[in-house]
Amino acid sequence: MKTVIVAAGIIVRAGRVLLTQRKAGAHLEGLWEFPGGKLELGEDPRDALARELAEELGVDAAVGDVVEVTFHRYDADAKAVLLLFFWATLLPSSPEPRALDVAAFEWVDRGELDKRRFPAADIDVLAKVAAILATG
Template identity: 60%
Template sequence: MSAASDSPPALVLVAAAVVIERGRVLLTQRKVGAHLAGAWEFPGGKVEADEDPRDALVRELREEIGVEARVGDIVEVTYHRYPTRPVLLLFYEASFAEGSPAPAALDVAAVRWAELHELRDELFPPADVAVLAKVRARLAGAWSDQRVEPA
């Protein structure tokens, strides 16, 4: 068996939100100095050890953009191997809880609502590209303005 330093990097589990309102999807921009700085992505973040991915997503949305969220069903699951680590991403339908503040850039470079024509693959991290086709289809009318029902 190889030494610990020779073992492959641990898989990183990430939960991300697909929030669609009024024909637009919510995006955040990665901060300067972060891996893939400047890229636009679906808001969310790393799931901690022993944390439920849905709870992690609610926590990350609160920390990064100051919103209270409701998490719905899985939209997409993707796996991507970056040069330094493999990542498994769980993309969930999400909406804002009643009374939630508007999203603000608390721990991200920027927050914005993007329309269908603004969702270009090259603006996103490679791991997010797989879900873009589904989001584009939903923005084109198949899923627009649907809300996640409270649990």
């Protein structure tokens, strides 16, 4: 079983967190997740996240501290993922997000988080994000 290393960003603005939806035909298609993607061989996780945010959403971001590290095994797919979640902020000079390599994106508040379906690997960090959104 191969383990994929993924860097994902928790980007909060005005009480909302940025989510992306996986494209049709992708593994776990249609589910919502925190934006990011797979590390390339030898790539620093923070650099990978900044690159993925630019590729998927056309934004420029500063990547901060680690929020959570999770490991999840998708037995049905014989896949495993090591997820590194980082705080990230859009730079003042960044354009607004655009769906370049995702099905869709949304800024969602605490109440809307519960209405989205997420990959099992994201569940642990969801409680932290929900608590942050609830406290403002």
